[in-house]
Amino acid sequence: MMLIIDNLHATVADKPILKGLSLTINAGEVHAIMGPNGAGKSTLGYTLGGRPGYEVTGGTATFDGEDLFALEPHERAAAGLFLGFQYPVEIPGVSFVQFLRESLNAQRKSRGEEPLSGGEFLKLAREKAALLKLDMDMLKRPVNVGFSGGEKKRAEMVQMGILDPKLAILDETDSGLDIDALRIVGDGINAVMRRPDKAVLLITHYQRLLDYVKPDFVHVLAGGRIVRTGGAELALELEERGYEAVAA
Numbered sequence: 043m044m045l046i047i048d049n050l051h052a053t054v055a056d057k058p059i060l061k062g063l064s065l066t067i068n069a070g071e072v073h074a075i076m077g078p079n080g081a082g083k084s085t086l087g088y089t090l091g092g093r094p095g096y097e098v099t100g101g102t103a104t105f106d107g108e109d110l111f112a113l114e115p116h117e118r119a120a121a122g123l124f125l126g127f128q129y130p131v132e133i134p135g136v137s138f139v140q141f142l143r144e145s146l147n148a149q150r151k152s153r154g155e156e157p158l159s160g161g162e163f164l165k166l167a168r169e170k171a172a173l174l175k176l177d178m179d180m181l182k183r184p185v186n187v188g189f190s191g192g193e194k195k196r197a198e199m200v201q202m203g204i205l206d207p208k209l210a211i212l213d214e215t216d217s218g219l220d221i222d223a224l225r226i227v228g229d230g231i232n233a234v235m236r237r238p239d240k241a242v243l244l245i246t247h248y249q250r251l252l253d254y255v256k257p258d259f260v261h262v263l264a265g266g267r268i269v270r271t272g273g274a275e276l277a278l279e280l281e282e283r284g285y286e287a288v289a290a
């Protein structure tokens with residue numbers, strides 16, 4: 043089992059948000075979590091990632107056999123957890139290539155692996171950029187500065203490809219994307235993560251990304267816990283009937 047979340051309780055600014063959430067993800071699976079605005083979907087992603095301000099007040103999470111909450115955020119990343127966000131940060135003055143090489147080498151160091159040289163890294167970056175159809179010149183520009191929504195997402199997929207995580211948690215990666223960008227994200231997830239040794243947790247408000255990345259399981263998050271689980275057809279039912287009817 044890749045990730046076992048058991049009876050998770052978490053607070054944000056002392057406000058209880060997650061109230062007994064349990065979820066198990068196996069290698070090779072794609073799970074989607076859907077739910078109304080404010081249900082706690084992003085809180086789940088941030089809590090698993092270890093973002094400051096998101097406090098675990100009960101329950102456990104085991105990632106690849108390790109106690110996830112005992113690890114620092116950078117250790118979670120080095121252990122193979124990748125978090126993609128709704129709003130990618132812009133970092134003026136730092137090129138994407140520099141940023142990605144630093145990130146990858148920090149993770150490699152944390153795992154006791156040798157850093158990649160500049161040449162080795164560029165070879166890897168070129169390979170992933172080609173796979174994900176991102177112009178290599180984009181990676182020489184400052185991180186996300188002046189990138190369109192679609193370019194940011196394509197770059198995020200390249201980042202994911204380079205870091206090569208075991209589990210990717212992607213939060214509202216589809217919001218604000220047009221159909222072309224949506225296809226890029228869907229193709230990216232499928233190319234990098236649809237493998238028997240990897241898993242994906244897609245956090246999304248809409249079902250349209252799920253046309254491109256077919257989930258094995260769809261969960262409805264409401265009131266701080268998973269209230270329903272089904273297959274891909276549950277996402278369509280939610281779209282049709284609304285959260286209240288389905289989650290009640």
Ligand SMILES: Nc1ncnc2c1ncn2[C@@H]1O[C@H](COP(=O)(O)OP(=O)(O)O)[C@@H](O)[C@H]1O
Nearest residue numbers: 054055057059078079080081082083084085086
């Ligand atoms: N930094 C914060 N301070 C206070 N409340 C927050 C903060 N972040 C999120 N919340 C609250 O936590 C609840 C869950 O938010 P969130 O996890 O972002 O929901 P979702 O992603 O499902 O829309 C909401 O009621 C939101 O107002």
Ligand SMILES: [Mg+2]
Nearest residue numbers: 083084085214
């Ligand atoms: Mg959210």
